[in-house]
Amino acid sequence: MNYKFRTLFWYGFLLVASFSTLWACSPVPAQLDTASPEVEPTPSEKSSPQVVELRTLIPELLTDVRYATADNFTGQVLYESDSPYLVQEAAESLVVVQNELKSLGLQLLVFDGYRPLGVQKKMWEVFPDNRYVANPANGSRHNRGCAIDLTLADSTGKPLAMPTDYDDFTEKAHADYMNIPVQQIVNRALLKLVMEKHGFTGLRTEWWHFDFQGWRNYPLLDIPIPAKD
Numbered sequence: 001m002n003y004k005f006r007t008l009f010w011y012g013f014l015l016v017a018s019f020s021t022l023w024a025c026s027p028v029p030a031q032l033d034t035a036s037p038e039v040e041p042t043p044s045e046k047s048s049p050q051v052v053e054l055r056t057l058i059p060e061l062l063t064d065v066r067y068a069t070a071d072n073f074t075g076q077v078l079y080e081s082d083s084p085y086l087v088q089e090a091a092e093s094l095v096v097v098q099n100e101l102k103s104l105g106l107q108l109l110v111f112d113g114y115r116p117l118g119v120q121k122k123m124w125e126v127f128p129d130n131r132y133v134a135n136p137a138n139g140s141r142h143n144r145g146c147a148i149d150l151t152l153a154d155s156t157g158k159p160l161a162m163p164t165d166y167d168d169f170t171e172k173a174h175a176d177y178m179n180i181p182v183q184q185i186v187n188r189a190l191l192k193l194v195m196e197k198h199g200f201t202g203l204r205t206e207w208w209h210f211d212f213q214g215w216r217n218y219p220l221l222d223i224p225i226p227a228k229d
């Protein structure tokens with residue numbers, strides 16, 4: 001199949017899958033990932049996980065790490081580096097996602113990955129609202145190196161149309177929000193499908209956020225991310 005037919009096939013499939021997912025959704029009150037109650041850090045077999053720079057595994061990876069700039073909801077620079085990290089196993093799964101997307105003429109664009117607990121504390125100091133920021137006392141799945149925020153881009157790097165911009169804390173960012181153009185629904189569904197196929201789970205309230213399977217087995221981390229030259 002050429003690219004056009006293959007894309008049409010995928011979009012048709014995704015549209016059906018998207019509606020199926022909606023029917024399966026339960027009407028649980030919305031809660032943002034950053035605000036989700038987290039269990040206390042659990043003793044883990046993987047007590048000293050290593051976080052790896054995603055670019056070491058995906059050199060061409062597109063990124064837009066807004067926490068490394070003041071262009072984020074806190075208005076402050078929170079990271080010294082704009083290069084995202086994840087635990088090794090999650091990073092390896094992301095390589096498979098990227099390779100699968102390449103076969104469709106697409107690629108990933110990453111906003112955030114591992115977030116040191118110290119940064120979570122800074123976020124909380126600036127914005128102590130648990131509707132939007134996880135209390136560092138409990139931590140976020142990002143603090144475990146097991147969550148990633150990302151979207152899709154075409155082969156030229158242009159982001160695909162999605163329902164909202166990153167970190168839009170409105171109902172429109174919910175995974176089941178449907179009062180948007182069908183192309184945005186299809187793009188959102190494609191992101192969810194390819195991520196879930198490779199071990200990540202989406203979040204109902206943020207279309208861009210995915211947790212790596214088994215995140216509970218990884219401890220909260222406060223390993224600083226070094227600044228780039």
Ligand SMILES: [Zn+2]
Binds near residue numbers: 033142147148149
């Ligand atoms: Zn997130």
